[in-house]
Amino acid sequence: MNTREIFMNKIAEAVKNKAGNMSFFTKDDYQATIERIQSLDEDKSIQKNPKDYRLVKKFEILEIQVDGIIIKKLKKQASQQQFVFFEELFDIIHAAHLSTGHSGKILMEHKLSEDYANITREHICTYLQLCKNASSRKVDLIDMQSQPDGKYKYIMTYQDHLTKFVTLKALESKRAEGVAYHLIDIFCDKGAPHILQSDNGREFANQIVKEVINLWPECRLVHGKPRHSQSQGSVERANRSVEEILACWMRDENSTKWSEGLRFVQWKINTRLHTGIGRTPYEAVFGIRPQLGVVSTNLTIDAASILDTEEQLEEILNSEEEYSKQQMLGQDDIAPDTASITQQSEITNYNCVSCQQISSGAHTCMSCGLFCHAIPPCSVNNGSEEEGFGSAVLCRLCHQANQITQQRKGAKRIQGVQADKMFEQSRKRFKQANIGDTVMVPLPDVDRGKGDFRNIKAVVVAVEHNGTYKLGTKYGQLNSHYTRNQFTPCLDKFLEINDVQTGKEISLRQVARNESVGTSQGMFHCSCKKTCLRTTCKCYRSNRLCHSRCHNNQSCSNK
Structure with missing residues (x-):
């Protein structure tokens, strides 16, 4: 069977x-x-x-x-x-x-x-x-470098933090220049954010910002802190969803052209429920349910499958039951989005703002003040029980703008609830640290040498009103604020506040370098594209053998 x-x-x-x-x-x-x-x-x-x-x-x-x-x-x-x-x-x-x-x-x-x-x-x-x-979708994740699609080897995931709307782009390399080129396409279409964050670190985000400004001088934005807990976790979940849905798409289509499937993966992610905002990202951006032609209407599958012409669709739209349905919904859910290639007549002072056809001039939109027909789909019900929605109408364009505003407010509200829930869980799990407590701060692998300790000792020098901590070391105060889950308190005091150099701020990377007894850099590797037998190779010049992190595992003679 x-x-x-x-x-x-x-x-x-x-x-x-x-x-x-x-x-x-x-x-x-x-x-x-x-x-x-x-x-x-x-x-x-x-x-x-x-x-x-x-x-x-x-x-x-x-x-x-x-x-x-x-x-x-x-x-x-x-x-x-x-x-x-x-x-x-x-x-x-x-x-x-x-x-x-x-x-x-x-x-x-x-x-x-x-x-x-x-x-x-x-x-x-x-x-x-x-x-x-x-x-089987959670068994394996696709490594695009090991399965390139022609010249494409990487996928860029761009996500708006508020609406969770995702944009996917296939990249030939992960250099900042190529990323910035595709970001400008997104910015010209959806607008540029105030802050740009990247899970590749603040330095990489800073390079992208510089490249964007070089390509588009009028665009100004700043790079964010590298490890923002809520936004970084959201992007990581989006990356996992991209890999899982893309794997299913390749299996369904029996194709290895994953770059062609990114557009469909993007649509599926943006049109399904996101529990973090309580709605789909599409609804949060556009204020309406995802539209997919007549399939997105109230028509049944059987009725939609036999529709071929505009006349057939008009026959349904003009039926009495469908008309009453539009009045009840307050908007024309099944009106098709058509693009006219004929030249429209010039808009006069009495033209309806929604349909651009002549109106009597008796009704104006209560929001924008422009003339509008007092019947759907040109206007929507504003709560009045009078025939034709009464004298005060709301045009379709203003109604859609209001819907977008409401969806964004709802997304922001639920996101705040989610953040409060995360903070409460963190507060219950991690006990509050006091000023003077000695703590252990973990070092990122990229800043730690192979023979160095995994943590550094620090002391709590201040507790901010927002619950973050200011830490100090014997080399100076760390230049970042830390949350409670980013360090571990020690049972004994190994460092006093008096041991901290006052008036000097230092980065965690510099502390790791000062604490190291070796080279202090745990990720020493080259990015050569040939055989690594020249002095241009960092490893060859330093009398080191190349390892698995060098030059994307390409062929090498320095092993």
């Missing part, structure tokens, strides 16, 4: 013992329920039994007409969530699984609950148990 048949057998077995389940339909039961509800609506004299009362209370009938064919679907009372029957359950869950990048049950449940009322977590978990990619 194939996956579909196994899934259907498991679901049928699971619901066999659930007597009176009104949310599980076969195709025949589905049609019979529709006919029963219609007959109850048309003939009020029919004697109703308790089941009939439950049917009328729970279900409504949604009619969609395409080319004279009426498609009838059940939907939840006072909601836009549709009910699906047993035979189409697998196809709908499978499509949602692919559109979210082979995600897990939480993201799939959020995706499916937007449009469907009777797809449960049990259905989703049953499907995930049968998905080969979902069960």
Whole structure:
């Protein structure tokens, strides 16, 4: 049996013992329920039994007409969530699984609950148990240097810290010049941030900022601190998601052209729920649900699959039920985004700001003050119960701007809750240090020699109001502030505050160099592109043998 048949057998077995389940339909039961509800609506004299009362209370009938064919679907009372029957359950869950990048049950449940009322977590978990990619995606991560796609060897992940919106670019190298070139494309499209952070360190971020300014002098930004806990963790999770979804895409498409799949990976990441902001990154940026043509509308899969022309879509848009649906939603969710190639007439003072067609001039937008039609889709309901939304209307453009603002405020609020939760967990796990306590500060591998200690001794010289600590060593005060999870207190005092040189600030790297009995640099390597037998090679010039960190594991004669 194939996956579909196994899934259907498991679901049928699971619901066999659930007597009176009104949310599980076969195709025949589905049609019979529709006919029963219609007959109850048309003939009020029919004697109703308790089941009939439950049917009328729970279900409504949604009619969609395409080319004279009426498609009838059940939907939840006072909601836009549709009910699906047993035979189409697998196809709908499978499509949602692919559109979210082979995600897990939480993201799939959020995706499916937007449009469907009777797809449960049990259905989703049953499907995930049968998905080969979902069960194997966390085994291996793809190293793009070992699997290059032509000239491309690296993937740049650019993420906005507030909205979590991700942009992916394929790179030939990881030099700052190439990264800056692609960043300018992103900045010209989405705007430049105030602060640019990089997990490759502050020095690398500083090089990128300089290259950006060289290429675009009008653009000014600063580089951030290298190890910001919340933003760095978010980027690391985004990198892991990119690798996992890209691996699934390559398996599904049976292709090694991963650079071509980055655009689809980017779409899947940005259009699925991000638990850190409580919404999709797409919604946080644009203020609306992700749009994917007529598939993103309230149309059923069957209706969307038979649409070919604009006339067919207009036939649905002009139906009475779809029109009332737009009034209830307050916006035209299924209006297509079309680009006209004909020359539009010049906008006059009375043209509607939304559709650019002539208006009576009787209504203006309550936000921007421009003329606007008082009917959808040009305007949206502002809470007034008068016909045509009353005299004070809100144009579609201002409504979308308000939606974006609300989504961003919501994302910022939930992000603050997440940060407070992280801080509270850290506070419970790590006891507060006091002034005068001796602590051990770990040294990064890049700053530590092979024969050096992994930590340096420091003393707490000050506790800031935001919970960070100022540390001092016998060589001077460290020039950065530290959080409690970045050092470990000692039981005994090995260093006093009086031992700290006052008025002198020093970097952690300089302290490591002073404490070292050797070269103090733990990552001595070359970046040659040839055989490493010339004095231009750092290792050869220093009478050292090349190792695994040198020249990206290329062929070498100095081993």
